[in-house]
Amino acid sequence: MSGAASLSGLTLAGCAQTQRVAKPIVPAISRNYALMYAAIPEERFPIPAVNLKKVNPKFYRRQVDYPTSEPVGSVVVETKNFYLYLVQEDGKALRYGVGLGRAGFEWSGRARIGWKQEWPKWTPPDDMIARAPELEKYSSRNGGMPPGILNPLGARALYIFKGNKDTLYRLHGTGEAFSIGKAVSSGCVRLLNQDVIDLYQRVPTNSPILVT
Numbered sequence: 518m519s520g521a522a523s524l525s526g527l528t529l530a531g532c533a534q535t536q537r538v539a540k541p542i543v544p545a546i547s548r549n550y551a552l553m554y555a556a557i558p559e560e561r562f563p564i565p566a567v568n569l570k571k572v573n574p575k576f577y578r579r580q581v582d583y584p585t586s587e588p589v590g591s592v593v594v595e596t597k598n599f600y601l602y603l604v605q606e607d608g609k610a611l612r613y614g615v616g617l618g619r620a621g622f623e624w625s626g627r628a629r630i631g632w633k634q635e636w637p638k639w640t641p642p643d644d645m646i647a648r649a650p651e652l653e654k655y656s657s658r659n660g661g662m663p664p665g666i667l668n669p670l671g672a673r674a675l676y677i678f679k680g681n682k683d684t685l686y687r688l689h690g691t692g693e694a695f696s697i698g699k700a701v702s703s704g705c706v707r708l709l710n711q712d713v714i715d716l717y718q719r720v721p722t723n724s725p726i727l728v729t
Contacts, residue, residue, distance in 0.1 A: 550577050554711050561636050562666045564692070564710050571694040576600075576614020578712050583610035592630070592688070592716075592726040594706055596623060599698045601688070601706065603719060611719070613712045616696040618704035624686060625728045631678025633722055636664035642685055645703060666692060672710040673717040677726060688726075689713060 554567035554577075569577070576599065583602055587593055593602040593610075596617055602610040617623065640661035641652045655662040662668055671690020676683060687705045690713035696702070697709060706728075708716065 550574075553578060554709065557711065557714070560672060560714075562664070562672070564666065564672060567694050567709055567711060569694070572614065572697050572709070576697050578611065578613050578715065580605070580609055581612045582608055583612070584608045585610070587727060588725070590720070590724055592720060592724060594726070594728040596625065596728065601708065601716075603716065611716075613708050613716060614697045616691065616693075616698065616702055616707040617700045618702050619700050623700075624684075624704060626679070627725065627727050628677045628679045628684060630675045630688075630720060630722055630724045630726060631681075631683065632676040633717060633720075634674050634676070635717070636672060637668070637670045637674040637689075638662060638664055639668050639670045671707070671713060673713045675713075675717065675720060688716070 550569060554569055556566040557564040581602075583604065585591075585593065585602075585604060585608075587604050589604050589606050591604045593604065594600070594615065595602070599615055599617060601613045601615045603613075604610050638661035639655060640657045641649075641655055643656075646652045646656055653659070664670075669689075669691075670687065671692065673690050675688040677686045677688070678684060689705055689707055690710040691697075691707040692710055693701075693707075694709060696707060
């Protein structure tokens with residue numbers, strides 16, 4: 518997604534020797550993570566299990582040490598590392614892996630979570646439709662794309678506002694596991710559907726968000 522926003526833009530050799538290099542040892546996916554990212558059949562639109570082989574393990578959801586001056590309950594997105602942190606007490610945070618916007622669509626700044634929605638509709642903004650006219654059928658004039666497992670916003674969306682103005686950027690779900698840890702979207706911050714459901718339950722409306 519993209520859109521006019523009052524948040525500022527962000528721009529996202531050597532010698533070699535011939536030698537035998539040991540292959541890295543790939544750890545087996547633990548039962549805890551398999552359960553964390555299991556299918557959720559009871560959702561309005563059943564969510565399949567995440568293929569964790571398509572996600573770098575460093576992007577699995579976990580609690581980490583995170584000393585920060587941001588208040589507890591804040592959401593912090595570190596675009597350089599493709600991490601989203603939910604600040605907790607005692608110098609801790611819940612860390613989630615995210616996918617981000619392609620070059621030219623990144624954004625940064627301070628804002629707030631102005632609205633939350635389960636299984637949201639998706640309405641591409643006019644400038645996106647201008648670049649991709651085939652999306653006109655999903656415009657606000659035509660009622661948007663209905664919610665569902667193939668909807669680009671996924672299972673949940675948290676809408677980012679600057680003051681009382683919708684920036685048109687969102688934190689939202691995705692079923693495209695391969696996109697976590699990459700810059701592939703049109704500006705929004707995407708999390709695995711299982712992760713955005715977890716975040717949605719923990720983050721109330723008006724929570725502060727900082728994107729660096």
